Amino acid sequence: MNIYKQFTFDAAHFLPKVPEGHKCRALHGHTYHLTVFISGAVLQEPGWVMDFTDIKAVCKPVLDRLDHALLNEVPGLENPTAENVARWLWQQFESGLPGLQKIELKETPASGVIYEGD
Known part of the structure; x- marks a missing residue:
């Protein structure tokens, strides 16, 4: 069975490796929407996969470390594309979330990334 939990956080970033003139090279912000998916068997007691x-x-x-932060200043996120933020989040979560299946990170309602680990 798959379960999920959703979160939001607000953060600013800029993308230093895109070409000059690209709008994402300038400082800007997003309200990120994160969904964390956990896969596992339903435990007999208490009747769920995970609380x-x-x-x-x-x-x-x-997420509190990222909320209202400049992502470029977070160690490991110097180039905070959606893909790199998703990978970084996975690395932070994987040891504490057995059964972590995938994460979905949306920068906007229409743009995001789904990451399932390496």
């Missing part, structure tokens, strides 16, 4: 509170306990401290 949603446990997912939040792993994810919220990481």
Whole structure:
């Protein structure tokens, strides 16, 4: 069975490796929408795959580091494309979330990335 938990955070960034004149090279911000998917068997007791509170306990401290931050200043996110942010988040979450299947990170309602690990 697959379960998920959704989060939002607001952050600014700029993309230093895109060509001069590209609009994303300038400082700008997004309200990111993150969905974390966990896969596993439904445990007989208490009848769930994982407690949603446990997912939040792993994810919220990481997201608090990003919320209202300049992502370029976060170690490991010097080039904070959606793909790189998703990979970074995965690395932060994977040890604390057994059964982590994928994460979906949206920069806008119409643009985002789905990451399933390497």
